[in-house]
Structure formats: structure tokens, C-alpha cells
Amino acid sequence: xxxxxxxxxxxxxxxxxxxxxxxxxxxxxxxxxxxxxxxxxxxxxxxxxxxxxxxxxxxxxxxxxxxxxxxxxxxxxxxxxxxxxxxxxxxxxxxxxxxxxxxxxxxxxxxxxxxxxxxxxxxxxxxxxxxxxxxxxxxxxxxxxxxxxxxxxxxxxxxxxxxxxxxxxxxxxxxxxxxxxxxxxx
Numbered sequence: 680x681x682x683x684x685x686x687x688x689x690x691x692x693x694x695x696x697x698x699x700x701x702x703x704x705x706x707x708x709x710x711x712x713x714x715x716x717x718x719x720x721x722x723x724x725x726x727x728x729x730x731x732x733x734x735x736x737x738x739x740x741x742x743x744x745x746x747x748x749x750x751x752x753x754x755x756x757x758x759x760x761x762x763x764x765x766x767x768x769x770x771x772x773x774x775x776x777x778x779x780x781x782x783x784x785x786x787x788x789x790x791x792x793x794x795x796x797x798x799x800x801x802x803x804x805x806x807x808x809x810x811x812x813x814x815x816x817x818x819x820x821x822x823x824x825x826x827x828x829x830x831x832x833x834x835x836x837x838x839x840x841x842x843x844x845x846x847x848x849x850x851x852x853x854x855x856x857x858x859x860x861x862x863x864x865x
Contacts, residue, residue: 706769712762719759726751 707713726747729737739745 702770702773703766705773706766709765709769712765712769714762715758716762716766719755719757719762722750722755723759726755 707716726738729735729747729750735747738747738750
């Protein structure tokens with residue numbers, strides 16, 4: 680038993696209690712979203728603290744300087760608006776991505792269903808074609824059996840051989856077909 684491996688697996692098991700990633704957390708860790716939000720919130724907090732707790736003495740001095748509008752607008756509202764816009768765009772992008780993934784999963788499931796139906800239909804058509812081929816083969820074999828005793832009694836028969844007329848024979852001699860011969864065979 681390897682105690683070093685056991686100890687490392689125990690430590691890894693304890694470290695697995697991490698908070699799952701959420702869309703908000705994913706967006707806040709991005710520098711173009713997190714830093715402007717942090718700067719905006721801190722600047723607005725500093726401006727609020729100065730205005731209500733310090734009576735405006737920290738950011739402005741009468742006759743000398745007045746940094747309140749700069750802190751409020753440039754360091755507060757602009758970065759806060761930029762960060763909130765990035766956060767909202769990221770949330771919308773996450774929603775669109777989840778909808779797109781759901782659409783892809785639905786389309787894949789539908790394609791699998793259609794493929795299964797097509798394979799089933801193809802197998803059924805193949806079985807039907809095989810049955811038809813077997814029935815046609817049985818019919819053609821049954822039709823090829825001759826019930827006539829000789830070639831002269833079969834319908835549409837002639838006395839000429841397979842390779843044409845024989846030596847001394849005068850041209851082909853055909854038997855005239857008749858209803859009785861065709862139907863009854865005699």
C-alpha cells in the first residue's frame with residue numbers, strides 16, 4: 680500500500696469542494712468586466728462616504744479643489760456602466776449558448792430517431808422485396824413445368840429444332856394454336 684498516493688488522494692478529495700462555475704462568476708473573473716465593476720463600485724462608495732459621512736470635506740475643499748464630480752462620473756459611473764454592460768452581454772451570451780446547445784441536442788436526438796426509422800423502413804422494404812423475389816421465383820418455377828406429354832402437344836410449338844431446320848427438312852412447319860390445345864393441352 681502506497682501511503683503517499685493515499686495521502687495525496689485524500690488531499691485531492693478535500694480540495695474538490697469548490698463552488699461550481701456560474702455565468703455571473705465566469706463574467707466577473709474576466710478583467711474587462713471585473714475591474715471596471717470593482718473600480719465603479721469603490722468610487723461610488725468613496726463618493727457616498729464623503730458626501731454623507733464627511734460632509735464633502737474629503738473630496739473637495741472650498742476654493743482649492745473639487746474632485747467629487749470627477750470621482751462620481753469618470754471613476755464611478757463610467758466604469759460601473761461599462762462593467763455592468765459587459766456582465767449583461769456575458770449573461771445574454773451564456774443564455775444564447777445554452778439555447779444553442781439545447782437546440783443541437785434536440786436536433787441530434789431527432790436525427791438519431793429519423794435514422795432509426797429509416798433503417799427500420801429500409802429493413803422492412805428489404806424483407807418485402809425478398810418475399811416478392813421468393814414468390815416470383817416460385818411462380819416462375821411453377822410456370823416452367825410442362826404438363827404436356829410431347830413437344831407437338833404444347834401450345835405454340837413448332838417442329839423446327841433449336842438450331843434451325845435439319846438437313847432435308849423444308850422450312851419451318853408450325854402448328855396452328857388452338858383454344859383447346861392452349862387450355863386443355865390436347
